[in-house]
Amino acid sequence: MKKLKGRRVLVFGLGKSGLSAINLLKSQGADVVGYDEKPYAEIKNIPPKICLLEENLILEDKLEKYDLVVVSPGIPPHNKLIESLALKKFPIISELELGLSLLPEGVRIVAVTGTNGKTTTSELISFLTGGQTAGNIGRPLTGVLGSLSKEDILVLEVSSFQLHFSPGLKPDVGVLLNLFPEHTDWHRGYLNYRKSKFSFFKRMIEASHVVYNASSPEIDSFVKKLKPIKIPFSSEIKLEDGIFTENNQVILRLKGEEKKYLHDKEVLPGKHNLENLMAALGAAAALGVKELPLLDDFRLSPHRMEYFSYGGLTFINDSKATNFNSTFRALESIDESLILLMGGKSKGESEPRLRGEAAKKARCVIAFGESRKEIEEIFSGALPVKVFISLREAVEEAVRLASKDTKILLSPGGSSYDEFEDYEVRGNKFKEWAEEFTTKAINRA
Known part of the structure; x- marks a missing residue:
């Protein structure tokens, strides 16, 4: 520039x-x-x-x-x-793009994209490599340029919105996590959304690396046509060359060498977080990182399967789950009985597996917000559904219904903009109201 x-x-x-x-x-x-x-x-x-x-x-x-x-x-x-x-x-x-145009020479860039898991994967890559995060993670790139110098690692979480107007992004490592219909109103259709997500991978040079989810036929087919060095990962397939799982270990089988890394399920619960870890390990390998820290000191950011308790009741704040696939993944990671709170602003999407997974795990669904009628229709006939206008009312009802062996999960499956400024405000209000209504219930007892 x-x-x-x-x-x-x-x-x-x-x-x-x-x-x-x-x-x-x-x-x-x-x-x-x-x-x-x-x-x-x-x-x-x-x-x-x-x-x-x-x-x-x-x-x-x-x-x-x-x-x-x-x-x-x-x-x-x-x-x-x-x-x-x-x-x-x-x-x-x-x-x-403005930040990229002024980036100090020699900074190594990892760009992380996909529908779900971008923030956790970006933070894991930063944890494993010592890199600095920026981008859609809530830290604008233009605000961190002064702290970057030659040979630093910059981990960029990039959204489809940002990518549409960022023709100059050409990272050293590109990470493609997953792809589901999302933001189709902004992009005017799924194909444009996918085009935006795929855009920068086509610009990457042969010496760069693409870390990708080989369990997705759509992603696998796209990546196979690209020039860069490929590092596939899969939570479902045992790969001949790539990253996969076996006996609670992540196996890195790359260039004829094999390494193992423990998947700590207490730190990273659920299949989705296993995949995030695999992607992060792939990015670290692409950058040539040899010594990897254990996950003991890593913590998920707030509002992502965040457990807390009041008065003997266990709550899970998954306010960051803003689409149906995220809610499905949250349910998939929990074995215990639960009350599911879903709602917010609808994205007009579908997730065929959601109804069945909820029927297996949830005692009931409490629908709230703008999408409450849509949520009610999805689960009608599969399990009891209660409908409320606001999240506050939904939390009050969940506390009234809950017992000590039943967890209360907020995993909305919709954006927060019908009622809150963002998912963080929604998650914080959930925690505030959980404490308020639990305290009132204890005082009444």
Whole structure:
């Protein structure tokens, strides 16, 4: 990218990544204009002395000339302003692409993508290799550039949103975890979503590495056509050359050598986390890491199968499960009887295995939020379903129904935006209300 000093740059979207981009652009001497579809009074931490584009100036015939447009991840390409900017041939990139263009030379990049498991896998790779995480993990790349230097390992969690506007991403190691229908409204269909996920792998050079889930026929077929060195992993198939599982051990059989790594199920419960671990071990092997730390000191981030207890009741906060496949994987990892809380904002997807798995594990389903009727229809006839408008009401009912041998699992299978700012707020509220209603139940007893 050309020098940014004096260039006129529009930053569209003033969330975490947009504000990070503004700070970087200002430090580089760019002339920055910010814009967001939210009222500016509702947005926190807008840097002082930033020119803000007024709503009446976003029409195509009133738009000024910009040397560059940096767009935040949540804004789709069919947004009216983006379409107007594209018609004027203004370069449009993501905050991630902006960061990549200014990355210090010699930094080794691992890019992790897939529908589910990106954050856990990225954190595992960081844990195993000592690399620094950034990207969709909640840490904008433009905000960490100053802490990176030659030979550092940068682990990027990359979403389909970011990838759409990031044509320059060409990592040393690419990790492809899984693929399920997701964000089809943003991408206008599954094929566009898949195209976005697959995009950067096609740009990778022969000396780079692709770590991929060989259990997925769709992924396996795609990767076999690529040029880079391939490291397959599978939780279902014993691979002749790759990463697989045997007797609670992860077997790394690569280039004629075989190593074993213990899968600690207490630290990483469930088949999905086993696959995340396999992918992380593959990335570490691709980077040439020889000595791997054990998982004793690794902890999953909050809101991912997070266990806690109040008054003898056990709760599991899996608020990060924002699609049906994530909920299926959560149920798959639990053997005990449970009460399942599902709901939120629907993504209009399907997971054929969800109904059967819930029928085996759950005493009942408590549906809440915007998608409550959809959830009720899915499980009707398979097990009892109770319906509530809010998560708070759902938690209160779950506590009323629960016994000490029944866990209460929040694994919504939908986004949080019908009721909460994000999945973290939803998860924190779940924990708050679990304590509140358990305490009230104890006091009444």
